[in-house]
Amino acid sequence: MTASQAVYGGSIPLTRSLKMQMAKVKRQKYGRLKSLNLLLPFGFLLLTFSGCATAPLEPLPKASPAMPGIYHRVERGQTLWRISKTYDIDIDELVKANRIADTSKIETGQMIFIPRKPGVKPQSARPLILDEDFGWPVKGKIIAGYGQMRENAVNKGIDIQAPENARVFASRSGKVVFAGLTNGKFGKTIVIDHGDGYSSLYARNAQLLVRPGDEVVKGSSIAKIGSSGRDKAKYLHFEIRKGYLPQNPGFYLP
Helix, strand or coil, X not given: CCHHHHHHCCCCCCCHHHHHHHHHHHHHXXXXXXXXXXXXXXXXXXXXXXXHHHCCCCXXXXXXXXXXXXXXXXXXXXXXXXXXXXXXXCHXXXXXXXXXXXXXXXXXXXXXXXXXXXXXXXXXXXXXXXXXXXXXXXXXXXXXXXXXXXXXXXXXXXXXXCCCCCEEECCCCEEEEEEEECCHHHCEEEEEECCCCEEEEEEEEEEECCXXXXXXXXXXXXXXXXXXXXXXXXXXXEEEEECCEEECHXXXXX
């Protein structure tokens, strides 16, 4: 049985007329298949793009309105603390708005964004009253920075190396609320309350020159540097605290 006979069942005699009809049918069928093969790639692309066009799109997130504020260029000797007081903004808000790392220090020329409260006009930087600013408690080399690991613990202040019996000065005016010997590595320690939620701590002293209740002014001598316990290195451990939380002194010291 031939292919033609298989298609048609093989029971019908193949006359010349029938053969001509069969050839015509084959030509038409081949033409349709060829056209279909040519259209398939385009049909696929059409379906693809049609699907993209009709599929539901995810809404784009709306842009948040720009935070109102101004930029302040850090001048020589300025601290983040001074800038926050100048513009009457909490220092924590400045740190957050500018994404400043907790252990970093701002640099001269750096641009600091000052968020502005609605209805409050920006003001130019102005000098602080001397006693409002923090000063260095002793001259020396920083041997351990804020946030560094020291003696298997995170340093909550800075350690400043200085000669034995070097004078320690009040970083800022305030009232002495503690002056005495502490347990552990701090040894003889002084804590000064600055009256605005801030306090400063001075540890590892050889001699204390003030007592609890004393009012001290910025820059006055309060102690002499020594050592503590088995660690005979001579350095001052200094902290600035906001409430009970230690702060990065780099934000406060010029």
